[in-house]
Amino acid sequence: MNESLVMSPRQRALEVTDRLQSIYHAEVSHFRAPGACLTPVDELILTVLSQSTTDTNSWRGFQHLRASFPSWDDVADAPLAEVEHAIHACGLAHQKAPRLQAILQRLRVEQGAITLDFLADRSPMEACDYLTSFHGVGRKTAACVLLFALGMPALPVDTHVLRLAWRLQFIPNGVTAARAHDLLEALLPPNAYLAFHLNIITHGRQVCHARHPACERCCLFDLCPFGQTRT
Numbered sequence: 109m110n111e112s113l114v115m116s117p118r119q120r121a122l123e124v125t126d127r128l129q130s131i132y133h134a135e136v137s138h139f140r141a142p143g144a145c146l147t148p149v150d151e152l153i154l155t156v157l158s159q160s161t162t163d164t165n166s167w168r169g170f171q172h173l174r175a176s177f178p179s180w181d182d183v184a185d186a187p188l189a190e191v192e193h194a195i196h197a198c199g200l201a202h203q204k205a206p207r208l209q210a211i212l213q214r215l216r217v218e219q220g221a222i223t224l225d226f227l228a229d230r231s232p233m234e235a236c237d238y239l240t241s242f243h244g245v246g247r248k249t250a251a252c253v254l255l256f257a258l259g260m261p262a263l264p265v266d267t268h269v270l271r272l273a274w275r276l277q278f279i280p281n282g283v284t285a286a287r288a289h290d291l292l293e294a295l296l297p298p299n300a301y302l303a304f305h306l307n308i309i310t311h312g313r314q315v316c317h318a319r320h321p322a323c324e325r326c327c328l329f330d331l332c333p334f335g336q337t338r339t
C-alpha cells in the first residue's frame with residue numbers, strides 16, 4: 109500500500125494544504141478584483157450573488173449593483189425591478205434581488221443601520237447562527253463572511269471543496285455540505301482554513317474536475333484514494 113495513504117486523514121489534509129499552497133499560492137485577491145476591500149455586508153451580498161454562478165459573473169453583478177446605487181440603504185429601498193436589472197449578470201436575479209433587499213431591510217430594522225460589524229464581538233458560532241437566520245444564507249455563505257470579512261475561523265465548503273474532500277477521503281462519500289463544514293473544520297487547524305479553501309477550489313477548477321479529473325497530472329495523486337482506485 110502507498111505509504112501516503114496510511115497517513116491519518118489529518119496528516120494527509122495538512123500535506124495537501126502545504127502542497128497545493130506551494131503550487132498555486134492562492135490568495136483572496138485571486139478571487140476578487142485587485143484592491144478590493146469588502147466590509148462584512150459587502151461580503152455577504154457578494155456571496156449571495158455568487159450562488160449558482162461564476163466568480164466573474166458574481167463580481168460583475170456586485171460591481172454593477174454598487175455603481176447603480178449610492179448606498180446599501182438605496183438598494184434596500186429601490187424598486188425591485190431596478191435591483192434585478194443591476195444584478196442581471198449574476199443570474200437568478202428574480203430570486204436573488206428580493207433576498208438581498210430582505211437582508212438589508214432586516215439589518216436596518218434590527219441594528220439601526222445596515223451593518224454586520226457587530227458580529228466581530230460575537231463568537232464564530234453565534235455569528236454563523238445569526239447569518240444563517242437570513243433566508244437564502246446557508247453555512248457556506250456565512251463561512252465566507254466570517255473568514256474573508258471578519259477574520260474568524262471558518263472553512264467554506266463549496267462544490268469543489270466537497271468533491272475533493274470526498275475523493276481524498278477526508279470525509280465519507282455522500283456527506284452533505286452542511287455536515288462537511290463541521291468535519292473539515294475539526295480535521296484542520298484554524299490557521300489552515302484559508303489556504304485549504306482557496307487552493308482546493310483552484311485545484312478543483314484546474315485539475316480535479318467533476319466529470320473528467322486529470323489524475324495523470326495531479327500533484328495529489330499519491331495522497332488520493334480516489335485517483336489511485338480510478339487509475
